[in-house]
Amino acid sequence: MELRPPAAADQVLAELLDRLVALDYNFVTPTPATHQRYLQRNRRRARSLRDIFGWSLPFSPADIDADLLALLERGAFIEPQGHWLRPLIRVSSLGGALFVHSAFPTLERDAVFFGPDTYRFAAFIMRELPASDGHILDIGAGSGAGxxxxxxxxxxxxxxxxxINARALWMAGHNARAANIAAETTMADLTALPDQTYDAVVMNPPYMVDGEHRQYRDGGEDRGLDLAVSWTLAATHLVKPGGQILVYCGSPVVEGEVLLAARLMGELGPEWRMEASEIDPDIFGEELDREEYRDVERIAALGIRIEGG
Known part of the structure; x- marks a missing residue:
């Protein structure tokens, strides 16, 4: 079931996030595989707000405060599931802020994803970017966490x-408002950007082979690397001289070669300096069971810093 058009649910979502902040709500979102294992081990209805807005468990109307239930009904953020109700959104915490995103499982093509990659992406930004009063561009922002x-x-x-995902930008705008920071949302692909440059450009591009072509997940051809490469090359035209491009992305490793780093080294011009490090040597190992990854020995999470121009 789709959420209501954003105009109908704006006020409700803003109030919901404010309520959860006031209640000191906190939830760290795991990988989909871990989430699924938890649900299989805990076949029950929700007993807490974390169960509802974190684990996406069904709940009875009697399990939740009446005012909060009315709020969810007004925003169309729940749907019937037999005798129970199912939440249509999740809310995760990162660095003291709350981020609304899609409920589990994230099967819709325009689902808004949040998980361990998001936490690693944010931590990478914290490590690599210096303090600044500049303007940052987050490409493929999703929930806006970066x-x-x-x-x-x-x-x-x-x-x-x-x-390019309207639902993602709607959620990202609310996440920025709840965090009380200055941010604008822009719906565009990299071929239709305004003539503007930024002090830093960050991105966490999709990098998997995905037959469902979900926007948050499908990285395109060459084992899911094409989008990461094209976004990175586009960023070289968007960053100011002396600025930084930060890319957090997964990469297949074949015969010891980290494919994304190798492709970028071959396609970036000599005026750019690139450093790549493995943040995590082994992520989404379950994907290696698929035919598309038959020659891949592992998928590594990379942090790539690019400067120059």
Whole structure:
């Protein structure tokens, strides 16, 4: 079931996030595989707000405060599931802020994803970007976690959150408002951007082979690397001289070669300096069971910093 058009649910979502902040709500979102294992081990209805907004468990109307239930009904953020109700959104915590995103499982093509990659992405930004009063661009922003976290940490004064997914930008706008930071959302692909440059460009591009072509997941051809490469090359035209491009992305490793790093080294011009490090040597190992990854020995999470121009 789709959410209501954003105009009908704006006020409700803003109030919901404010309520959860006031209640000190906190939830760290795991990988989909871990989430699924938890649900299989805990076949029950929700007993807490974390169960509802974190684990996406069904619940009875009697399990939740009547005012909060009415709020969810007004926003169309729940749907019937037999005798129970199912939440249509999740809310995760990162660095003291709350981020709304899609409920589990994230099967819709325009689902808004949040998980361990998001936490690693934000931590990478915190490590690599210096304090600044500049303007940061978050490409493929999704929930907005990268750009929002950067501004909250003083790595930029304002953020532009760019995506082609209207649902993602709607959620990202609310996440920025709840975090009380300066951010604008822009719906565009990288071929239709305004003539503007930024002090830093950050991205966490999709990098998997995905037959369902979900926007948050499908990285395109060459074992899911094409989007990461094209976004990175586009970013070289969007960053100011002396600025940084930060890419957090997964990469297949074949015969010891980290494919994304190798491709970027071959396609970036000599004026660019690139450093790549493995943040995690082994992620989404279950994907290696698929035919598309038959020659891949592992998938590594990379942090790539590019400067120059």
């Amino acid at each position: 750009g929002i976290s950067a501004v909250r940490a003083g790595k930029a004064a304002r953020a532009t959150l760019l995506d």
